[in-house]
Amino acid sequence: MIQWRDTPQRYGAISRALHWGMAALLLWQFVGMGLRVMLGRTPLVSFFVGSHTTVGFTLAVLIMLRGIWALMNLRNRPPHGAGLLGFAAWAGHLALYLLMAVVPGFALLRAWGQERAFAPYGIEIFPPREAPVSWAVEAGHMFHGELAWVLGALILGHIVMVAVHTGLWRDGTFARMAGRRG
Template sequence: MKDTFETPRSPDDHYDAVSRTLHWLMALVFTWSYCTAAAHYLASDSALDKLLWPYHKPAGLLLLVLLILRAGWNLLQRHNRPPSVNRLASFGHGALYALMFLIPTIGLLRQYGSGREFSAFGLTIMQGFEGEKVQWMIDLGRDFHSELGWAMLVLIVGHIGAVILHALRGDTRVLRRMLGKVRRV
């Protein structure tokens, strides 16, 4: 029987360091973003909400920037990547990428349509404006930003669940792909 805990045999068995770093950095920022959203929805106007909510939009902007970097890097590395596990995994990843782009874009449209300034990390991202608000942009954000965000959380939980399921079945290759080479002590 094959040892499922052996290290990958070739670089093609795992993602490169840049891909892995972007993946785990995005996972951390997603965790933070969902914590801010949960505090806002579960304890609106609480001290916890007031502490965390101001960081939700900057986290979303950071995720969009990281996504653009990650997508660009993936495009450059498309011939040096491990093959997909199966079609369902490919579909799930495609849906995650689509939502990772749509959700912050819809949030930015809502922000722009409201006419309010948006600053993050000490930079003005959008100037506010006086005058009529752009109602369709506000409505798009109101109707879809949160709902798509929670739908993406379901996909993320499914993504994590699939990795756990593979590991429980003795197939650790899926997790090792994103961990890289594991050094034995």
């Protein structure tokens, strides 16, 4: 039987699907932007970057759903642990969640302020404007990419800590996210 909700022993199917689905989409985004930085404009880069807005919008929706789901399961989720390490894990996860919300938030702010319509999946979210809202566009330009790289660094730290928990401490942390008993 599928365990949909989180328990103190492991994350449920919905938390795992949101986590791993978002991980795949974030990887897509970072690979595309990394290639853009390294290679400039090429057909390969265009293949990745051409979907950046739509994938980013999808991530914005998923982070909202993930945040709501996490709050609904807050008392049932596996604990971060005690002491300084537990606090560090809690703070790291909070920073990840905040940046996963703020980074697309700045992209949406920029899209709202631009002259052209914003219509991921062909669904118009923001209509075209007669004139740009310069403060919104500038804030989006200034913070979206920079904070995305900070998010990328936090994600790498998250992955490193999974490796430490799995390989060094062998405490079952990864097993809980994979849905197995820790």
